[in-house]
Amino acid sequence: MHSQTRRRFLATTGITFGAIGSATTGATTSTERFVVDSTSVEDSSSVEVIHRLDPIGVSVVRASENAVDSIGAAYAADAGGTYDRPTAPAGVTGASADALADSASLYDYQWDKHSQQIETVHQRTRGEGTRVAIVDSGVAAGHPDLDGAVNAELSKNFTEDDYGAPGPYAGSHGTHVAGIVAADGDVLGSAPETELVDCRVFTPNDERGLFAFLGDVLAAVVYSAEIGCEAANLSLGAYLPRQELGSFWGKAMNRTTTYAAQQGTVLAHAAGNTATDLQHDGPYVDTSMAARGLCVSSTGPVAFEPGAAPDEPFYTPAFYTNYGTNAIDLAAPGGNVTEDGDVYDGVLNCVADPEFDDDGEYLGATYGHDWFQGTSMAAPQVASAVALLASVDAQDNANRRMSTLRRVADVPATHDKPFYGSGYLDTLAAIDD
Structure with a gap:
């Protein structure tokens, strides 16, 4: 009954998922890019190696299928997806942010940080000595609230465009995510002393969209x-x-996540924003590779105002969040949307709106702050918690950090477990554990 109500709300509000910090909205398989079960592939007139991933024994190549087949190794067509630039409802940018700050600090509107008791957490750690990768649309290292947070030397562009990294080349999404982790200015991140690495995988100005x-x-x-x-x-x-991916994709993803875990890297994944029961609604494969990481659903208040109790608490499942008994590991603050579009129920953080000329040349970005909503905003709350845990105990490993976050999380008695997995993220309890 609850899920039917959520779907009716989706149908009647007319909200698009690009407007609530979503990611991929469509998918296609390539006829000229392939993932090959080999790292001995060499560049030739018929095969171009795009990525040689030695730790997992895989190469990503550009070639015809006949050329790939002649390599004599298992392979699968590369799959891709598009997403809309996230556009938050009537947010705060530029002079509007200054006007709001006259009556209250922007931090007063960061209910997500209040719910995690981040100011108390920062009495013990601010994430010093840790590093978090932002695999996304690009991070605006020049945003004043991210000053000094991004390691430009390590940042990398994984696409085939020429825009480089770091930078908000494919929109504000990655910058907003990065701010949730490490902002330190007008808005605050959960782990402001962690080092960010911009790993850009989305490209702008493509005929397919973002x-x-x-x-x-x-x-x-x-x-x-x-x-x-x-x-x-x-x-x-x-x-x-x-069926759109094939069995080799499962093997490649499993190798990737296993390697990450062995190296001590926790993968924090957004569960998605289509109000889908990932456990029962279809034969889905999680392309965010969450099987060995932490898959995060989204929560948010209803009718939040600074200094007042909201109509629904911070841990209320967001109407759009995906869910599923064995699919979700944790729930975390990602923002909600009320029927009247109350912007304060979203997650407030950094934005950087890129500008291009008619030829696609990057002209710079406009910096500001805005509210986004989505599981995209929930996942970095968990990534931040991992960094904070690593800061207080560098000897711990990825599995124990994930176990700690699960162990201290609780499922609210008034809500359903499929929306929470182990429970609602409790960053302070994890640090004190």
């Missing part, structure tokens, strides 16, 4: 583990029918 290949995501995860990230955040939220 586009990412899963082969690039595999490469970004492997790289994040290679450079010693305590966490990699994947606010991708994608899932595809199993």
Whole structure:
């Protein structure tokens, strides 16, 4: 009954998932890019190696299928998806943010940080000595609230475009996610002393829209583990029918996640924003590779105002969040949307709106702050918690950190377990455990 109510709400509000911090909204398989079960592939006139992923024994190549077949190794077509630029409802940017700050600090509107008691957490740790990869649309290292947070030397562009990294080249999504982790200015991140690495997998100005290949995501995860990230955040939220990917994809993803875990990197994944029961609604495969990481659903208040109790608490499942008894590991603050579009129920953090000329040349970005909603905003709350745990106990490993987060989380008595997995994220309890 509850899920039917949620779906009716989706149908009647007319809200699109691009407007609530979602990620992939469609998918396609490539006829010229393939993931091959070999690292001995060489560049030739018929095969171009895009990524050679030695730790997992896989290469991503550009070639005809005949050329790939002649290699004599198992392979699968690379799969890709598009997403809309996230556009939050009537948010705070530029002068509007200054006007709001006259009566209250922006931190007063960060209910997500209040719910995690982040100011108390920061009395013990601010994430010092840790590193988090943001596998996303690009991070605006120049945003004032991210000043000094991004390691530009380690940041990397995994796409085939020429825009580089770091930078918000494919929209504000990655910058907002990064701010949730490590902002330290007008808005606050959960782990403001952690080092961020921009691993960009989405490309702008593509005829398909804002586009990412899963082969690039595999490469970004492997790289994040290679450079010693305590966490990699994947606010991708994608899932595809199993038959569209084939069995080799499962093997490649399993190798990738196993390698990340062995290297001590926790993968935090957005569960997706289509109000789908991932346990029962279809034969889906989780393309965000959450099987060995933490798959995160989204919660948010209803009718939040600073200094007042909301109509529904912070741990209320968001109407759009995906769920599922064995699919979700944790729930975390991702933002809600009321029927009248109350912006304060979203998650407030950094934005960077990129600008391009008619030829696609990047002209710069406009920096500000805004509210987004989505499991994309929930996952980095968990990635931040992993970094904070690593900061207080560098000798711990990825599995124990995930176990700690699960153990201290509780499922609210008034809500259903399929929305929470082990429970609602409790960052302070994890640090004190």
